[in-house]
Amino acid sequence: MPYALCFLLFMLGLYCAVVKKNMVKIVIGILVMEYAVNLFLIMLGYRFGGTAPIIERGQLLESGQIANTFLNSSVDPLPQALVLTAIVISLGSLALMISICIRTYEKYGTFDITQIRRLKG
Amino acid sequence: MKGMTIIVKTVSSWIKVLIVLFGIYIILFGHLTPGGGFAGGVILASSYLLLMLAFGREFVQKDLPLALDSKLDCLGALLFAMIAVLGLVLCDKIFFANFLYQKYLPGQPFNLISAGTIPFSNIAIGLKVGASLFLVIFLLSTFRRDTSA
Amino acid sequence: MAIFYILLLFMIIAAIIAIETKNLLSSVICIGALGFGASLMFLFLRAPDIAITQIVVEVLGLIILIRATISRDLTFITGDKEFFGTVISVVIIFVIFLAGVKVFETLPDFGTAIFTEAPDAASQTYISKGLHDTGAANIVASVILDYRAYDTLGEATVLFTSIIGATVILRKKAKKLLEDPE
Numbered sequence: 001m002p003y004a005l006c007f008l009l010f011m012l013g014l015y016c017a018v019v020k021k022n023m024v025k026i027v028i029g030i031l032v033m034e035y036a037v038n039l040f041l042i043m044l045g046y047r048f049g050g051t052a053p054i055i056e057r058g059q060l061l062e063s064g065q066i067a068n069t070f071l072n073s074s075v076d077p078l079p080q081a082l083v084l085t086a087i088v089i090s091l092g093s094l095a096l097m098i099s100i101c102i103r104t105y106e107k108y109g110t111f112d113i114t115q116i117r118r119l120k121g
Numbered sequence: 122m123k124g125m126t127i128i129v130k131t132v133s134s135w136i137k138v139l140i141v142l143f144g145i146y147i148i149l150f151g152h153l154t155p156g157g158g159f160a161g162g163v164i165l166a167s168s169y170l171l172l173m174l175a176f177g178r179e180f181v182q183k184d185l186p187l188a189l190d191s192k193l194d195c196l197g198a199l200l201f202a203m204i205a206v207l208g209l210v211l212c213d214k215i216f217f218a219n220f221l222y223q224k225y226l227p228g229q230p231f232n233l234i235s236a237g238t239i240p241f242s243n244i245a246i247g248l249k250v251g252a253s254l255f256l257v258i259f260l261l262s263t264f265r266r267d268t269s270a
Numbered sequence: 271m272a273i274f275y276i277l278l279l280f281m282i283i284a285a286i287i288a289i290e291t292k293n294l295l296s297s298v299i300c301i302g303a304l305g306f307g308a309s310l311m312f313l314f315l316r317a318p319d320i321a322i323t324q325i326v327v328e329v330l331g332l333i334i335l336i337r338a339t340i341s342r343d344l345t346f347i348t349g350d351k352e353f354f355g356t357v358i359s360v361v362i363i364f365v366i367f368l369a370g371v372k373v374f375e376t377l378p379d380f381g382t383a384i385f386t387e388a389p390d391a392a393s394q395t396y397i398s399k400g401l402h403d404t405g406a407a408n409i410v411a412s413v414i415l416d417y418r419a420y421d422t423l424g425e426a427t428v429l430f431t432s433i434i435g436a437t438v439i440l441r442k443k444a445k446k447l448l449e450d451p452e
Contacts, residue, residue: 003374005278009285011367016289018359024339025289028297031331032285035308038324042315048381052316053409054155055401057231066398074409075316076383077400078393081413083320085425088159088250091327092432095257098338099436102264147322152406155318157414163326170333198430205423217419222405236406242415242422249426253433254330260440262337 002043010036023101023111027094034090038083045076053077124177133175140168148247152236158243162250169255178263190256197249204238204245273314281307298335302328319410 013036016029053074059067101111108116124130148161173181208218222228222237229235281304288300305328312321378384385391396413406412414422 002274002278002380003377004371005275005282007367007370007374009278009282011363012282012285012289015360015363018363019356020289022294024294024335025297027335028288028301031301032288032304035281035304038320039308039311042312042317042320043380044377045383045385046315046381047383047386050316050383052155052318053397054318055407055409060230060401066401071397074397076385076393077396077409077413078385080317080320080410081418081421083317084157084159084323084410084414085421087320087323087327088163089425089428089432091163091254091331092429094331095254095261095334095436096432096439098334099257099261099439102261102338103439152408152411155322155408155410157319157323157408157411160319160323160326163323163330167326167330170330194430194433198426201423201426205419217416217423219404219416228405230401230405231407236404236412237416239404239406239411239415242419243411246422246426250429253429257433257436258330258334258337260437261334264440 003040006036006040006043009039021112021114023104023113026113027097027101030097031090031094034086038086038090041079041083041086045079047073047075049073050075053080124180125175129175133171137168137171140164140171144168144247144251148243149240150233151243152239153231153233158246159250161243162247163254165247165251166254166258170258173259173262178259181259185255187256187259190252190259194249194252194256197245197247197252200245201242201249204242208238274311277307277311277314281311294339298332298339301335302332305331319408 010033013029013032016032017026018029020026020029051070051073053076055066055070059070061067104116105111110116144161144164146161147156147164148158151157151161169181169185172184205217208220209216212218212220212223219237219239221241222235226234226237228237233240284300284303284307288297288304291297291300305324309321309324309328312318312324378387385393396409396417400409400412401407404412404416406416
């Protein structure tokens with residue numbers, strides 16, 4: 001059931017990116033889609049009663065093994081590694097999209113994409 | 122863009138020190154506590170952003186010129202690539218091998234000096250991300266000023 | 271478990287307000303609320319690394335959005351596209367949503383991670399041998415900087431390229447400031 005709500009968030013972002021006319025609203029729709037995807041990936045790796053994947057000092061036994069309490073209750077570290085890079089990349093692409101919007105506003109005087117198509121050249 | 126009143130200038134010059142300290146702590150201890158290079162780099166960029174909002178753009182332009190900022194960005198990226206190639210050279214042909222942990226400097230776990238090249242990679246990435254983001258926000262605000270003038 | 275539903279409902283309401291309102295400032299503020307809700311969600315899903323990164327990236331993203339768009343003259347939005355295209359898009363999106371909910375029933379339930387059911391998953395190796403192979407106590411840091419460092423190199427390249435692209439696009443008016451100190 002939480003997966004369905006997260007997918008609903010993604011669909012709302014897709015609706016905004018497809019239907020709206022204002023360029024900044026399209027950028028906001030893409031941003032909502034990125035939040036939904038990151039959230040979904042982290043939700044896949046969750047475990048009930050889990051702990052964060054950081055080893056504490058008491059969990060390293062003398063034989064070099066990790067204590068069983070950590071092995072049985074840690075959440076999945078792999079989706080977190082993927083999402084960490086995805087969040088920083090979304091910031092870089094937001095900067096690029098907003099700079100394109102600013103350039104277009106300076107050249108055409110409007111944020112409306114239907115009017116930009118008519119002013120060719 | 123002008124700066125703000127004198128109260129804001131005084132307080133932000135103290136707070137900037139705390140923000141830079143916090144950012145360096147998150148970068149350096151990235152292999153022991155949550156954090157890492159990306160979050161620490163963004164925090165370092167935001168400390169310079171606070172300076173730009175409180176003191177005006179000309180002050181920050183003298184303090185950290187854009188040419189120096191671009192060079193810091195490239196330096197961070199080159200450092201990261203050099204760590205990768207050194208792993209290739211020193212550790213029998215494995216790209217990105219953790220050559221410090223496996224050969225030269227193991228260290229004790231849970232100390233600051235442990236985990237080989239991971240702290241150095243964190244520093245390189247923090248430098249790169251911080252310099253890039255500050256560059257792009259500075260250019261965005263500069264561009265706005267010239268079109269409305 | 272109830273806290274997840276409350277936070278998800280908060281995020282959906284913030285997204286609906288951000289999409290439907292006609293004032294750009296309200297949209298941007300609702301995006302900020304969405305980002306903070308996501309960061310709280312990450313904290314309750316036991317991912318502290320991601321929560322720290324999400325909050326600071328959210329703040330910088332808000333600054334970029336506000337500095338770039340609110341100071342322009344045009345802050346009111348003039349409506350949607352024509353009616354027929356809107357209806358077709360909504361119908362198609364609804365059909366995809368129903369199909370997607372059907373697919374989610376094949377996944378394991380929320381709360382049982384996939385790697386506990388497969389004994390040779392990659393995450394089992396990362397958790398049990400992470401400290402011994404790399405010496406780092408933070409397993410996520412050892413994954414992104416030792417086991418999968420090549421992905422981090424790719425990510426640094428993508429960030430570098432997008433910032434170069436943004437610098438080139440914003441170049442014409444800012445060139446005077448770059449040449450002044452030299």
